[in-house]
Amino acid sequence: MxxxxxxxxxxxxxxxxxxxxxxxxxxxxxxxxxxxxxxxxxxxxxxxxxxxxxxxxxxxxxxxxxxxxxxxxxxxxxxxxxxxxxxxxxxxxxxxxxxxxxxxxxxxxxxxxxxxxxxxxxxxxxxxxxxxxxxxxxxxxxxxxxxxxxxxxxxxxxxxxxxxxxxxxxxxxxxxxxxxxxxxxxxxxxxxxxxxxxxxxxxxxGGVTVTIKLAEAPGNLWEILTRATFSRTLIGCQTYLGERVLENGLVDGHAYTLIGIRKVTCKHGPEYLVKLRNPWGKVEWKGDWSDSSSTWELLSPKEKIVLLKKDDDGEFWMTFQDFKVHFKLLVICRLTPGLLSQQVGQKWSYTSQEGRWGKGTTAGGPRKSPHDTFWKNPQFLLSVWKPQEGRMFLMPCSVLVSLLQKPRHRHRNRKPHLAIGFYLFRMSKLYDDQRRLPREFFLENEPLSLPEAFLTEKEVSRELWLEPGTYLIVPCTSETHQEAEFVLRVFSRKHIFYEIGSNSCVVFPKEIVDQTEGQDEFFTKLFEKYPEINAVQLQKILNHMTWSNLGNAQPIFSRDACQGILALLDLNESGTVCIQEFRDLWKQLMLYQDVFHKQDSNRSGCLNWAQLRAAMRGAGIVLSDNICQLMLVRYGGPNFQMDFVSFVLLMLRVEKMEDVFQNLTQDGKGIYLQKAEWLMMTLYS
Incomplete structure (x- = not known):
């Protein structure tokens, strides 16, 4: 009632x-x-x-x-x-x-x-x-x-x-x-x-926004828009500053939504059109291809009927060229980070770290001179890995970095955004990752990437192409002693990302941790002992690891579980994994431990259906509720609870099946399998 x-x-x-x-x-x-x-x-x-x-x-x-x-x-x-x-x-x-x-x-x-x-x-x-x-x-x-x-x-x-x-x-x-x-x-x-x-x-x-100045737009902007409109993106645009309605029907200093694009065939050749909407719900473009324009007569009657709608509803078409002339900014919110890099069907991982610029401590400002305070800024270590699939990648890895600054006042317009940016350095040798790098590092090393300009925006993002290796990201403000909180996000195919000097770095096995100072040394020492790791050795390693986030619920990996892991990672069917394959497994285990711990709120060591669904989403995998329920029935216990070992096996299988699908599909929607391929896939599950 x-x-x-x-x-x-x-x-x-x-x-x-x-x-x-x-x-x-x-x-x-x-x-x-x-x-x-x-x-x-x-x-x-x-x-x-x-x-x-x-x-x-x-x-x-x-x-x-x-x-x-x-x-x-x-x-x-x-x-x-x-x-x-x-x-x-x-x-x-x-x-x-x-x-x-x-x-x-x-x-x-x-x-x-x-x-x-x-x-x-x-x-x-x-x-x-x-x-x-x-x-x-x-x-x-x-x-x-x-x-x-x-x-x-x-x-x-x-x-x-x-x-x-x-x-x-x-x-x-x-x-x-x-x-x-x-x-x-x-x-x-x-x-x-x-x-x-x-x-x-x-x-x-929560996507990553990219702002393109149309006066400086890349030559492939139409291709970028084409991919954007057919993928998970939201697109807005803004006109040049002003406060009046122009004779052509556009409004100065105004925001519009780009809701469609179309390549049409005219009598004189192809024409590229964009469809926009004025949020006023009225006041439209009056130039070529507007509702009352005679240019519609250049189209076939069928195409004209499909596209032209003569309503004063704020929606209108205009040529792509006119759009670039009359609009200042194009804003693309990317929900699929690979949009601008033309990576189709690629799965991305995501890591976020919070930080703060504090006056007198971590507000070091920009890199200006050898004697500045730039080195005092927060420092984040980024390790980029090649994807685990057995294919040769000739191109560097695409990494998307997003820097967000938090508001400095309860009212968003009381204190304007600071001008922010970030630098990227290549790490050529090992440093103590428990302490920030000293001033000497920045005297000896030039940045691979630096801000072209510090921007007073809520978010500053940049896509980088990096060779596999270790890097340092240093976010900063345009001036020293400026205080603010920020969030730094990294998207890539494979990476590890944490703040130097924090407690968020990876945890190594007990038997090796006292002898090693860094991850590369850990892998070197491990594979001096085990050049190729089989199921028995993998079981020993995993059961001696310190799973710091899992508390008292330390997992026990069975022989069958380790054989299942090897079956998924062993690319050459040797029954063992090499150092590169184990590196990939290591990174995945750290991620799985983190998302499992976040959802296991009662510290029972198990996840129910809702927690499992949230944990998978946290790892970047979204399945329907029905599929998620079936996974719990298939890999969970009799009480429909899933422990960490079963969660690891499930996640590795889902990721492997996703990779197999992307390798075999031609259109991203379906695949054709031969009998041998079908048997291979069913045996994986």
């Missing part, structure tokens, strides 16, 4: 809520608050983001507000409000008084991927089922998905019209509520006045 008729009382919650340390948001449990409201028959009121001017802000936005501003719930504005449409085909939102076109442009891109949208906007919320005036949204913030809880009171004018984001369908309210949640996350509605499309895309996905 619906609980939202007006006779319900109002109940304020949140006076005793505590503030979170990192995001400074109140710690609010959505389900607990919802159940409490339903139990007493009251509608939620969020005192941490109240229905007052304090939530709107204290700047110029206040001057735009209509007289008689009120706060109303959706059921007070429409007789049958809906949260989200059952069959959404495109963005139905229109910008209000807040200058957050950048946010709406990112939202438009989000609606093109319903699975990603449902991660941000839980679509099971409604104004009927368990309605208590409370809603929840999720945003990616520096390595974690965090929930933001709000009530559904929205600012309206005297006529009952929403003053900020609204829908073209007056009974839909998901956009207005999401904008309110993002305003709460950002500090106020005022803090949404200025922003970049890349910021919102990052907060909605």
């Amino acid at each position: 619906s609980l939202w008729p007006p006779f319900l009382c109002k109940w304020k919650l949140g006076q005793k809520e505590t503030m979170g340390s990192s995001s400074q948001l109140p710690k609010q449990d959505y389900e607990t608050l919802q159940k409490k409201c339903l139990r007493v028959g009251c509608l939620f009121e969020d005192t941490s983001f109240p229905a007052t001017l304090s939530s709107i802000g204290r700047g110029p936005l206040l001057q735009k507000l209509p007289t008689g501003l009120q706060w109303k719930r959706p059921w007070e504005l429409h007789s049958s409000p809906q949260f989200y449409p059952a069959k959404a085909k495109r963005l139905d939102l229109c910008q209000g008084l807040v200058g957050d076109c950048w946010l709406l442009a990112a939202l438009q891109a989000l609606t093109l991927h319903q699975d990603i949208l449902s991660r941000v906007v839980p679509l099971n919320q409604s104004f009927t089922e368990k309605y208590a005036g409370i809603f929840q949204f999720w945003f990616w913030r520096f390595g974690k998905w965090i929930p933001v809880v709000i009530d559904d009171r929205l600012p309206v004018n005297e006529a009952g019209q929403l003053v900020f984001v609204s829908s073209t369908y007056k009974n839909l309210f998901w956009g207005a509520l999401l904008e309110k949640a993002y305003a709460k996350l950002s500090g106020s509605y005022e803090d949404l006045q200025r922003g970049q499309v890349s910021d919102a895309l990052l907060d909605f996905t």
Whole structure:
């Protein structure tokens, strides 16, 4: 039964809520608050983001507000409000008084991927089922998905019209509520006045954003866009600075969403078109290929019918050349890191490390002179490995590095971003990885990569092509003594990544750890003793390892388990593994230990179905719920719990089968197997 008729009382919650340390948001449990409201028959009121001017802000936005501003719930504005449409085909939102076109442009891109949208906007919320005036949204913030809880009171004018984001369908309210949640996350509605499309895309996905200046665009930009529109990417763009609508219909200083591209055949030859959308839901391009342009007559009647839609809905086509002339920036949010490097079907691993620039300690600033303080910056060791498949790779490894700076104030616009960047050095010899490298290292070594310019952006990313080996990444600000927290992310096929001087480095077997100072020495000493490792020797090594993250639940590897591992890693069918194969196994075991430990919250030494699914996602493997359940039945125990050894075997099998599929597929969708190949694959499982 619906609980939202007006006779319900109002109940304020949140006076005793505590503030979170990192995001400074109140710690609010959505389900607990919802159940409490339903139990007493009251509608939620969020005192941490109240229905007052304090939530709107204290700047110029206040001057735009209509007289008689009120706060109303959706059921007070429409007789049958809906949260989200059952069959959404495109963005139905229109910008209000807040200058957050950048946010709406990112939202438009989000609606093109319903699975990603449902991660941000839980679509099971409604104004009927368990309605208590409370809603929840999720945003990616520096390595974690965090929930933001709000009530559904929205600012309206005297006529009952929403003053900020609204829908073209007056009974839909998901956009207005999401904008309110993002305003709460950002500090106020005022803090949404200025922003970049890349910021919102990052907060909605956790992907890596790449910004391309169109005046300096690479020659293969059309190919990049082609791959982007047919892969897991979200794309936005921005015009040149200004505050007016131009005669050609474009808006200066405005963000748009790129929602499609098309190569068409005209009478004079091929034409390359891009399709854009104005988040205002109106005001469109008036040049060639606009809704009223005569250039559509150059197409066949069929193609014209498919592409041309004469509606004042903010969507329009224009030539690729006009796009590059009239737009300043193109922002691609990559959910598949291999997009720009043309790596098709490649599996990437991902590692994230948090750090801080502290005044007088680690805020060393840029590399300027031999006597500067650059060496004091945080230092991160990166070991890049060749993929384990038995193929020759003539090209270096592609590594994507992303540096994110955290906000320095509760309100995102109170303190602007610092100018940030990072350097990359090659490590030619072993150093003590428990201490930061001294000034002398930077006197003797020139960086392989350095910032072309320090950028005042939330995220700075760069794709690097590196030979297998060990490297040093040094993130820094453009000036010394500038304080901020940051997150450094690395994506590649195979790597190990940790901060020098931290406790996050890899753990070696007990029998060797006292004799070795570094990983290369460990492998050298190990393979002096065992040039080729068989199942018996592998069992001995694994059962003597110190699994530091697993605590008292130290795993015991059986002979059968070790034989299963060898069957997956042994590329030449010798019954043993060589040093390169063991290096790859070592890195994978460290990753599996980490994700297993994070999900084994009760330290039982086993994972249930939900924990297994989360652990696999943490390792970069996403399977359907049904497949994940079958894996638990196949590799788990009789109580449907999976221990660490079984988890290792499962993960190695899944990764191997993924590699086999990518090697055999021609189109990324299916494969044709001969009988011998089919038997090989079934025996792997």
